Amino acid sequence: MADRLTQLQDCYDQLATQFYASIRYLTLHHNSSALTLPPPSSPQHNHNNSNSNANANFNHEHQESFSYLPEKRPDTPTAFASAQRELAQDLLLKTKQIEYLISVLPGVESSQEKQEVRIAELDVELREALEERKKAEEEREIWLGRVDGIIGEIKR
Template sequence: MGDRLTQLQDAVDQLAQQFVACIYFNSRHHDLDKLGTSDAIRELKPEEQRGDVEPIPPEEFKSGQLELARDLIYKEQQIEYLITTLPGIDNSEEDQEQYIKELEEELKVAEAQFQEASKEKDTILAKLDEIIQSIRRP
């Protein structure tokens, strides 16, 4: 589950970065047209111009917006998929508690097997040590 949560967090972080990229693209490459009849574009003196806006052709601007929108939709779908794969989405609290109990029982069995294997390992190592010691003594 931790891996899924990490993937989900990474995807959300990437989505936030994509939002910033969209805002940057739109603010940097828009044209300087008026939105309404009462709007006026202020003429900047050469020393005031910072070059913040670099208009691009309308077709290229729309194409860039479309590509960014597709990327956002794709990332959102990826996030939705990751959310649906998280455990417990369709389970009630009782189901989750039962599943946890089952996992605890499996853990107890695995720990008992580990303890048994560890004892067997110690026994075998002791026998091996005896054999090695007997070989050295001639």
């Protein structure tokens, strides 16, 4: 299982995805009238023909970018309201999960002095564990030497 900070980051990513999905749903399924693009402005009559072509190309590309959106499919008012409630409940649930993960992070409810004392205790424990490891490695080397000696005598 992942640590709490990783869980918290995953929840924030999921929340962002839920926000995007909610906005997309609301955009595609509402029954309001769609916004229309302003009529294309007439190109200025200019002696420089390349400037007129650039304006025409810009207007054409600008209009195509709006036509990229999928066609709007409005839901019934009842279905839309139900979906809105469900999306809102999902967002609230995810934010409560995030709040819980934040509340159980170490150090949220302890003062800086308590945290420093705990860090010092952990540092002492770490040094003791490193000493034990060093002694175990030395003992392993001794036993390895003995086993090598026994194997060497057996080979003779």
